[in-house]
Amino acid sequence: MTRSPRSTRTEARLGSIIRPAAGRLLLPALVLGLIVTIWEVWTRLADVPVYIVPAPSAVGSRLLGEPAFFAGHAASTLSVAIGGWALGSAVAILYAAIMSQSQLLERALYPLALLVKVVPVLVWAVLFVVWFGFGPTPKVLIAALITFFPVLVNTLAGLRAANAEYLDLFRSLNASRAQVFWKLRAPGSLPYLFAAFRIAIPLAVIGAFVAEYFTGDRGIGSIISVAHSNLDMPTVFSAVLVLAIMGIALTALTSYLERRILFWHDSFR
Amino acid sequence: MDKTPHVVVRELTHVYDVSGVSLIALDKVDLEVARGSFLSVIGPSGAGKTTLLKVLGGLIDHTSGTVEIDGTAPEGARRRNRIGFVFQDPALLPWRTVTDNVALPLEIANGQGHGPDTVEGHLRAVGLAAFGSYYPHQLSGGMKQRAAFARALASAPALLLLDEPLGSLDEITRTHMRFELLRLWEGTGRTVVLVTHSVPEAVMMSDEVAVMSSGPGRILRNIPIEMPRPRDDAMEGSSIFAEHVLKVRESLALEGHRGPTATGAGSPA
Numbered sequence A: 001m002t003r004s005p006r007s008t009r010t011e012a013r014l015g016s017i018i019r020p021a022a023g024r025l026l027l028p029a030l031v032l033g034l035i036v037t038i039w040e041v042w043t044r045l046a047d048v049p050v051y052i053v054p055a056p057s058a059v060g061s062r063l064l065g066e067p068a069f070f071a072g073h074a075a076s077t078l079s080v081a082i083g084g085w086a087l088g089s090a091v092a093i094l095y096a097a098i099m100s101q102s103q104l105l106e107r108a109l110y111p112l113a114l115l116v117k118v119v120p121v122l123v124w125a126v127l128f129v130v131w132f133g134f135g136p137t138p139k140v141l142i143a144a145l146i147t148f149f150p151v152l153v154n155t156l157a158g159l160r161a162a163n164a165e166y167l168d169l170f171r172s173l174n175a176s177r178a179q180v181f182w183k184l185r186a187p188g189s190l191p192y193l194f195a196a197f198r199i200a201i202p203l204a205v206i207g208a209f210v211a212e213y214f215t216g217d218r219g220i221g222s223i224i225s226v227a228h229s230n231l232d233m234p235t236v237f238s239a240v241l242v243l244a245i246m247g248i249a250l251t252a253l254t255s256y257l258e259r260r261i262l263f264w265h266d267s268f269r
Numbered sequence B: 001m002d003k004t005p006h007v008v009v010r011e012l013t014h015v016y017d018v019s020g021v022s023l024i025a026l027d028k029v030d031l032e033v034a035r036g037s038f039l040s041v042i043g044p045s046g047a048g049k050t051t052l053l054k055v056l057g058g059l060i061d062h063t064s065g066t067v068e069i070d071g072t073a074p075e076g077a078r079r080r081n082r083i084g085f086v087f088q089d090p091a092l093l094p095w096r097t098v099t100d101n102v103a104l105p106l107e108i109a110n111g112q113g114h115g116p117d118t119v120e121g122h123l124r125a126v127g128l129a130a131f132g133s134y135y136p137h138q139l140s141g142g143m144k145q146r147a148a149f150a151r152a153l154a155s156a157p158a159l160l161l162l163d164e165p166l167g168s169l170d171e172i173t174r175t176h177m178r179f180e181l182l183r184l185w186e187g188t189g190r191t192v193v194l195v196t197h198s199v200p201e202a203v204m205m206s207d208e209v210a211v212m213s214s215g216p217g218r219i220l221r222n223i224p225i226e227m228p229r230p231r232d233d234a235m236e237g238s239s240i241f242a243e244h245v246l247k248v249r250e251s252l253a254l255e256g257h258r259g260p261t262a263t264g265a266g267s268p269a
């Protein structure tokens, strides 16, 4: 059987030990509450200026004072991240599928993928802005670029991972190359693909954020860019909080889908 | 009934190339398997039993000698779906239900659209009729192996090649499944070649036992098993059974003394 990295299995096991949902949420909530309280007390007692570190209460009132403002910008960051993730993953999966067909193709195509990876994202950002202007296109492309490599590498590993017993079985059944691909290799690579998504989705959010920070007039990145130059720390902290919530929500969604789709995999039994 | 042997092997030699070094896995093996008979191959680890089975099934090309299945090369017999395989690892696809796993050979042979009736019949034959919608991870080891048998039977092969199919099961299940397998096979007219490490299993199930030696792999002796059919567990206490077991054990012990002096092809995989 194909297996994704060990960590997923350990996670699943830990999850089953701290089973009740309430218990699972209670502990992190307690830790978070404690940190926030200490932080609040500290800023008040030490009289920390709000343009250095704002008190949690200041951040909270900023965030709740204008929820539509943050929600609107979050939506545009989210659409850039998801659009980039979808585009980057689609291209990566296709590229991996082609590479998996032969050693020759892999040798021919891999250096190109590596080139995309080793050129700093900032260089790509500059080029994309030159080529596509300041619209959503360059931002989506940057998020796609960051997603591309981990998805490519994992999908390729997954497509190659079919073990000897299964290959013998398919050979004994006279399966064509296409049948081996669609009935064995493709489903067998799904655990690897999801392992890649766990890495790539937060990266896509970061990519979207960075792109907006430098080129955007919209999105969480642009909020922080503007608020930062105004030393408006409550807004900066609020934006970071929104970004964090977004990242956590997307990761939770991925885990949920993974559990639903890969119910048959070792790590979820 | 057709008198020509189903399987004819003459001077079969198979040499593996292990990074430039030749490893003689099979050395001038002669073998005949009568149509509709049950032959077991027994021998020490590394004797080349799996290699022999893979050659018979057309999974690997042999180095020299002739191998004929129904008068044609194994490759050809495989292409006509005349050969069914069961390996030690049941190799069920974890993302398919039992029914869909059993349907795999039909699906591969006819594109899509398998007859659900045929599949159900095979499931009933192996006692899994109620488990068609289960996934492999919901089955016990014995049930998985039964599903693998149902799958091998689905393509209605004339020749069944079994490589330690009961090897991963516990003693109780194993002994029980011996007779289950015999019931499945009796009256079908199918030819079976079974690789096993268990002397009682080989004797109880077979019409003939081929004892192999390792380093390099040869067939040492062919021992006909002259016990009436149908066989049942009552025979395990009979003297005729004990005599045959002793005979096979003696042949194996003979090879055990020869082992160390033979040239070095016997290292386990």
Ligand SMILES: Nc1ncnc2c1ncn2[C@@H]1O[C@H](COP(=O)(O)OP(=O)(O)OP(=O)(O)O)[C@@H](O)[C@H]1O
Residues within 6 Å of the ligand: B016, B017, B018, B023, B024, B025, B043, B044, B045, B046, B047, B048, B049, B050, B051, B052, B265, B266, B267, B268, B269
């Ligand atoms: N793919 C391979 N490449 C190179 N050498 C191999 C390969 N498969 C098997 N061999 C070698 O051929 C010899 C016979 O192997 P084989 O698997 O046929 O033995 P076996 O009788 O089935 O052993 P076991 O009872 O342990 O399954 C061994 O020495 C093994 O190392």
Ligand SMILES: [Mg+2]
Residues within 6 Å of the ligand: B049, B050, B051
């Ligand atoms: Mg073997």
